Amino acid sequence: MTETVDVVIIGAGSAGLAALSEVKKRTQNVIIINDGAWGTTCARVGCMPSKLLIEAANAFHHRGTFEEFGIQGADQLTVDRSAVLRRVRRLRDDFVASTLKATDRLGERAITGRARLLGPNRVQVNGREIVARQIIIATGSRPAVPAPWRALGARVQTTDTLFEQTTLPDRMAVVGLGPLGVELAQAISRLGVNVAAFGRNPLVAGLTDPDVNTVALKSLSREFAIHLGADAELTATANGVRVSAGAHTVDVDQVLVALGRRPNIDDLGLETLGVALNDKGMPKIDRTTLQIADLPIFLAGDANAERPLLHEAADDGHIAGINVTQPTVTCYARRTSLAIVFAEPGMAMVGSSFSALDTTSCITSAVDFSHQGRALAGQRNTGLIRLYASAQSGRLLGAEMCAPAAEHMAHLLALAIDQALTVHDMLRMPFYHPVLEEGLRNALRGLAKQLPTTAGFDLAHCESLHIEALE
Ligand SMILES: Cc1cc2nc3c(=O)[nH]c(=O)nc-3n(C[C@H](O)[C@H](O)[C@H](O)COP(=O)(O)OP(=O)(O)OC[C@H]3O[C@@H](n4cnc5c(N)ncnc54)[C@H](O)[C@@H]3O)c2cc1C
Ligand SMILES: NC(=O)c1ccc[n+]([C@@H]2O[C@H](COP(=O)([O-])OP(=O)(O)OC[C@H]3O[C@@H](n4cnc5c(N)ncnc54)[C@H](O)[C@@H]3O)[C@@H](O)[C@H]2O)c1
Numbered sequence: 001m002t003e004t005v006d007v008v009i010i011g012a013g014s015a016g017l018a019a020l021s022e023v024k025k026r027t028q029n030v031i032i033i034n035d036g037a038w039g040t041t042c043a044r045v046g047c048m049p050s051k052l053l054i055e056a057a058n059a060f061h062h063r064g065t066f067e068e069f070g071i072q073g074a075d076q077l078t079v080d081r082s083a084v085l086r087r088v089r090r091l092r093d094d095f096v097a098s099t100l101k102a103t104d105r106l107g108e109r110a111i112t113g114r115a116r117l118l119g120p121n122r123v124q125v126n127g128r129e130i131v132a133r134q135i136i137i138a139t140g141s142r143p144a145v146p147a148p149w150r151a152l153g154a155r156v157q158t159t160d161t162l163f164e165q166t167t168l169p170d171r172m173a174v175v176g177l178g179p180l181g182v183e184l185a186q187a188i189s190r191l192g193v194n195v196a197a198f199g200r201n202p203l204v205a206g207l208t209d210p211d212v213n214t215v216a217l218k219s220l221s222r223e224f225a226i227h228l229g230a231d232a233e234l235t236a237t238a239n240g241v242r243v244s245a246g247a248h249t250v251d252v253d254q255v256l257v258a259l260g261r262r263p264n265i266d267d268l269g270l271e272t273l274g275v276a277l278n279d280k281g282m283p284k285i286d287r288t289t290l291q292i293a294d295l296p297i298f299l300a301g302d303a304n305a306e307r308p309l310l311h312e313a314a315d316d317g318h319i320a321g322i323n324v325t326q327p328t329v330t331c332y333a334r335r336t337s338l339a340i341v342f343a344e345p346g347m348a349m350v351g352s353s354f355s356a357l358d359t360t361s362c363i364t365s366a367v368d369f370s371h372q373g374r375a376l377a378g379q380r381n382t383g384l385i386r387l388y389a390s391a392q393s394g395r396l397l398g399a400e401m402c403a404p405a406a407e408h409m410a411h412l413l414a415l416a417i418d419q420a421l422t423v424h425d426m427l428r429m430p431f432y433h434p435v436l437e438e439g440l441r442n443a444l445r446g447l448a449k450q451l452p453t454t455a456g457f458d459l460a461h462c463e464s465l466h467i468e469a470l471e
Contacts, residue, residue: 002122002129002130002131003083003130003131003132004130004131004132005029005030005031005130005131005132005133006023006027006028006030006132006133006134006325007023007027007031007132007133007134007135007136007324007325008030008032008033008115008123008130008132008134008135008136009023009028009030009031009032009033009135009136009138010033010115010123010135010136010137010138010139010268011033011034011035011079011137011138011139011140011264011301011303012032012033012034012038012040012102012103012110013040013041013042013138013140013301013302014040014041014042014301014304014310014313014314014315014317015138015140015300015301015302015313015314015316015317015320016032016034016136016138016301016317017102017103017317018299018300018313018314018315018316018317018318019100019136019138019298019300019317019320019321019324020032020102020103020317020319020321021102021317021318021321022317022318022320022321022325023136023227023270023321023324023436025243025325026325029326030065030109031109031110031111031130031132032103032106032109032110032111033111033112033113033115033123033125034052034111034112035113035114035115035139035227036112037407038099038100038103038110038112039096039099039100040096040099041141041302042310042456043092043095043096043098043099044092044096045159045160045163046159046310047310048091048095048182048202049088049089049092049163050159050163050180050184050187050342051342052087052088052091052092053084053085053088053163053184053187053188053191054183054186054187054342056079056084056087056088056191057084057186057187057188057189057190057191058187058190058344059177060079060190060191060192061344063077065379067367068379069379070235071119073097079191079192081167081168081191081192082166082167085163085165085166085167085189088163089163089164092163099181100102111125111126113125113126114267114421115268116268116269117135117137117268117270117272117273117297118269118271118272119272119383120135120272120273120274120295120296120297121133121135121296123135124269132296134296134297134298134324134325135296135297135298135324136297136298136300136317136320136321136324136431137265137268137298137299137300137303138299138300138301138303138316138317139263139264139265139295139301139303140263140264140301140302140303140313141261141262141263141264141303141305141308142160142261142262142264143158143159143160143257143258143259143260143261143262144257144261144262145158145257145259145261146259147165148234149155149234149255149257149415150238152234152241152255154254155236155240155241155253155254155255156234156241156254156255157254157255157256157257158255158256158257158258159180159184159256159258162184162256162404162470163282168188168191168193168241169193169252169253169254170192170193170194170253171193171194171196171240171251171252171253171254172193172194172195172196172252172253172254172255172256173187173195173196173197173232173241173243173250173252173255173256174188174195174196174197174198174247174252174255174256174258175197175198175232175234175243175255175256175257175258175259176198176199176200176258176259176260177197177198177199177204177205177217177226177228177258178204178205178206178258178260179205179206179254179339179341180213180258181197181199181204181258181348182204182205182216182220182341182343182347183341183342184221184256184258185197185220185224185256185342186223186224186344188256189223189224190223190277194224195223195224195225196224196225196227196243196248196250196252197220197224197226198225198226198227198228198230198232198243198245198248198445198469199226199227199228199229199230200228200229200230200231200232201231202228203218203248204217204220204226204228205341205343205347206339206341206347206349207347207349207356207400207402207404208353208355208356208400209350209353209354209400210354211366211386212347212385212386212400212401212402213402215345215382215383215402216343216345216347219345219382219383219402220343225250227245227246227248227405228247229246230248231245232244232245234255236241237251238280239253240254241254241255243255249367250409256446257345261302261308263280263282263302263303263304263305264302264303265281265282265303266281270282270283273292273293273295273297275292275293275295282303282304282305283299285298285299285304285306286331287306287435288319288331288332288333288334289319289323289329289330289331289332290304290316290319290320290323291308291323291329296324298319298320298323298324299320300313300316300317300319300320301316302312303319304316307337309407311333311335311338312334314336314429315332315334335414335418336350336351336372336414336417336418337349337350337351337352337353338410338411338414339373340407340410340426341406345369345380345382345383345402345403345404345406346401346402346403346404346405346406346407346410347400347401347402347406348399348400348401348406348407348409348410348434349389349398349399349400349401349410350398350399350400350401350410350413350414350417351396351397351398351399351413351414351417352388352397352398353398353400354386354388354398354400356398357388357397357398357419360469361390361391361392362389362390362391362397363388363389363390363391363450363451364386364387364388364389364447365386365387365389365442365443365444365445365446365447365450366384366385366386366446367384367385367386367439367440367442367443367446368383369381369382369383369384369385369386369403369404369436369439370382372436372438372439372468372471373434373438373466373469373470373471374434374435374436374438375433375436376402376441376468380404380405380436381404382404383401383403383404383406384401384402384411385400385401385402385403385439385440385443386399386400386401386443387397387413387443387444387446387447389401389422389423389447389451390453391450392424393422394423394424394447394451394454395420395421395422395423396413396416396417396421396422396423396426396447398419399413400416403436403439404436405436408436409436409437409440412437412440413440422452423444423447423448423451424448425453426444427441427444427445427448427459427462428459433470433471434469438471441471442464442471445462445463445464448461449463450453
């Protein structure tokens with residue numbers, strides 16, 4: 001006999017768990033199905049283990065600044081890569097355990113198995129059929145690995161396997177220099193691995209502003225070799241892998257493949273829904289509701305490939321979770337776009353990217369951190385922030401950066417853009433001294449100079465003193 005439930009959630013990642021939290025406020029008649037290990041991509045193999053590795057790598061790398069500060073003996077320091085990975089897994093396990101609490105009391109309502117749709121209200125799992133009034137698909141994404149590369153076995157790593165290794169080899173290639181490739185290439189290089197990185201695109205880390213990209217590349221290539229502009233090819237050697245791209249060939253022990261992630265929508269039965277699918281098998285969704293057409297089905301998180309980031313996946317889950325339990329579907333405004341790459345200097349994109357700007361109606365300004373007072377004090381004086389604003393309204397539109405404290409600058413700018421602040425509004429705010437944000441203020445002043453003076457009393461038009469020690 002087939003059972004009927006109010007809601008089936010397919011996928012127990014960040015989106016699925018956020019959806020579950022909303023659904024449970026309104027009905028307990030819910031089933032959540034997860035294929036493979038529970039614990040979410042973020043906590044198990046994504047955001048959290050990668051940041052644990054990066055923190056260790058940065059701590060070791062900073063020994064290079066000690067002598068300049070007057071601290072001796074840094075050349076005696078060594079890193080134990082096995083110990084680094086053991087700590088990554090120990091803390092990772094705690095993060096995973098914290099996510100399991102969300103489902104551990106569900107009993108039979110939490111099913112381990114691969115779900116497949118049989119139609120708009122029908123789900124099959126482990127040979128059992130469930131009829132659902134509403135369905136949320138939150139199946140996430142997986143690393144893209146070209147089929148022939150899989151034959152290279154453990155010589156080819158992805159983020160699904162990297163953190164499980166007992167140690168890191170001495171020579172690694174990183175193929176793909178999006179956010180993930182950049183973060184991990186720098187981290188493993190800082191842990192003493194000889195890294196060669198390969199990217200197809202001349203722009204790295206998801207950046208679209210060529211000036212910021214130039215600064216990022218200059219900074220990263222001081223630490224490891226970067227080869228851009230050609231697709232990498234891999235062939236097995238006696239002890240490892242040969243990576244060839246254009247004129248460059250490198251022999252390494254292992255390759256970390258970071259070519260992007262594919263949404264887990266294949267083999268899901270989306271063709272049974274009777275809606276058009278694009279050439280990637282993806283149905284059209286409304287990003288403000290997450291609904292597929294007018295069906296009782298919602299597609300949330302990385303699975304919809306819209307903005308594959310943790311905070312967006314969680315928002316998607318909340319929206320879908322609320323919408324499946326209400327009589328009518330509600331549209332939700334989405335947040336200002338924000339993406340951060342945890343390299344040093346940090347890289348970030350906020351609001352409109354450079355590539356999406358209408359250059360005929362916007363003004364731009366930049367600040368270089370080479371001589372910024374506080375950055376110099378901390379030996380962090382590398383970086384560039386580029387700001388974009390509307391020439392007509394003076395509203396801040398977006399920013400891209402490769403700069404010290406980028407993760408914090410980016411949040412500040414995201415708050416400003418979200419609140420529709422103008423450049424003058426921002427320059428009315430206090431800036432303490434000496435802080436890195438004084439650099440940001442100089443970029444805002446550069447925009448203010450290009451805008452008409454505002455009426456009334458304010459300090460928005462005060463200019464830089466051009467004295468390093470004072471700003
Ligand atoms: C190395 C790395 C670092 C990252 N760093 C950051 C970061 O710093 N900041 C940030 O914002 N984002 C980061 N991300 C992205 C972020 O982790 C993802 O956007 C987020 O985890 C997606 O959550 P989700 O719920 O959509 O998918 P997931 O957490 O992947 O959950 C999907 C679940 O569905 C299951 N599933 C799949 N198919 C089926 C099926 N047919 N039936 C049942 N279950 C199924 C999967 O097994 C999985 O458990 C990173 C990602 C990676 C890989
Ligand atoms: N800090 C963060 O917020 C963070 C960190 C990591 C990942 N993520 C998320 O995870 C997702 C996946 O990240 P990603 O960096 O793996 O994917 P991505 O799609 O952003 O980047 C993949 C890169 O690989 C390159 N590439 C593709 N095929 C290639 C080939 N054959 N040879 C050389 N280069 C090739 C592409 O040009 C691209 O630059 C991103 O969409 C991002 O949102 C976020």
